[in-house]
Amino acid sequence: MEKILNVIGNPGTACGTCTPKGCESCGPAPRKNETPAAFSRREFGHAILAASASALLTGCSSQKNAEPADGSAPAAPTPPALSPDLAVVQTSKGPIMTSLDEFYKIGPGPSSSHTMGPMRITYDFFQRVSKVPEDQLQRATALKVHLFGSLSATGKGHGTDRASLAGLLGKAPATCPPEFLDGLAANPDQTYKVTIGPKTLDVSLKDIVFDATKGDFRHPNTMTAKLLAGNESLYELEYYSVGGGFIEWKGYKPPDKGQPKYPFEHAGELKKYLIDDKIPLPQLLLANEMAISGKSEKDIWEFIDQVTEVMVRGVDTGLTVESVLPGPIKLHSKAAGMQRNLKTTAKGAAGRAITQVASYGFAMGEENARGHIIVTAPTAGSAGIIPAVVKSLRDLNTPTQQIRNGFLAAAAIGYLCKHNATLSGAEGGCQAEVGVGSSMGAAMIAQALGASPKVVSNAAESALEHHLGMTCDPVAGYVQVPCIERCAYGAVKAWTAYCIASEEIPEERRVDLDTTIAAMALTAKEMNVKYKETSEGGLAVSVVLC
């Protein structure tokens, strides 16, 4: 599998062993001082995510365009050079080192890079300026945020400005109520008060500046935040929304991590611990999480409980709100209607159960489209699946600890897919987002309901297997069609996969999880770029909006 995966980032020539700066044999070194070409949102999104995912897969910070064997022109745009200093390009091979709070990120939808990242950035800035000495704060007159590159080019459609304003107003991404974000969007001219130490400042959407779309940026999603005294900058910092809700800033140093107690890179190694050494999956993952993050067991359970509550709250909200979703598609929400009709449906037990689970997936997917608070699982586009699974497990009165264990199992599947393939629609199509989300959901159900490690793995494999090849072709570039309905399907398929895996003889399953993850990686490599979040193929070009 190693061989297959090594060729994904730099098709045809990658060695997968070079330094973060790249090498001459597997790709050109990043070009300093080169101004990125103008990109549309789609090109930007594709380029950034492809570059990031490629770096994650190969350790290379830059890549060549795919060069077809027949010598025809490369299909994809060359991604903009990313600074080799960014931690996001300095990933290396070795045991999985992802921690839960890096994976399950809480913040506003619909885009982890264009909405969640900017809100996390301005909230970080709000906390920093709170520590500026009082005499400096007394002189402050304004807070300003400048959006550059893709954030400026496409931020309006993704609510980058209101998310940035919310963070600047001291609203934490994890706890910001949806009504607050809606209020910011509905009252674009309103001025808000923000108190920082002894000073109260007026802030509005006008303080979020859509600045240059082209320039010599260290990352295409660059923004600066400033505390001003007139024209004088009292404190400022340059930030980067590096994808998936992750953020960095100038001088960023990734947090020190410990070594996992039970290192693994593939499901096969994980299974040895579980089956040969008889270590329960939750115990193993908890020990790794504590070792990597340095957190206590109590902190870890509290974090999972917080994630659970955000998810369930999102589903509950989505089940009660009916609206036309933002954007040009004018898509009417469905979750509330589905839920209402359940009371009188004549669909029978099967129809009722499927409608119930699907409505939960719709509810959270629609909340994401509204720009409300979601949890990446594994991404914003696929954020409806795990909440639907959690909500349906709660319907069964599944004990809290069992649901926590399910979260750990789901994370393990996500980590394996991230480490050995990709979680990015721009790199691997929708199989990498909804497919992985469904696979995580299947593992979560199996673990929470007390299945054996083999059944957990088989359920995850089954769900992923039946998403292989699924393309990413969002209509009009909005995370709505097909994304929301796919969350509903992803949740239902998670249950289907668990039901199949729990009824078969586990040892007789002919396809294992590592094989299917490798197949996803290979499919991602061979998938036409039109189906990788470019909105240049499939539904995106077939659906005519009027």
Ligand code: SF4
């Ligand atoms: S279609 Fe694309 S944007 Fe939508 S959920 Fe799938 S991968 Fe994400």
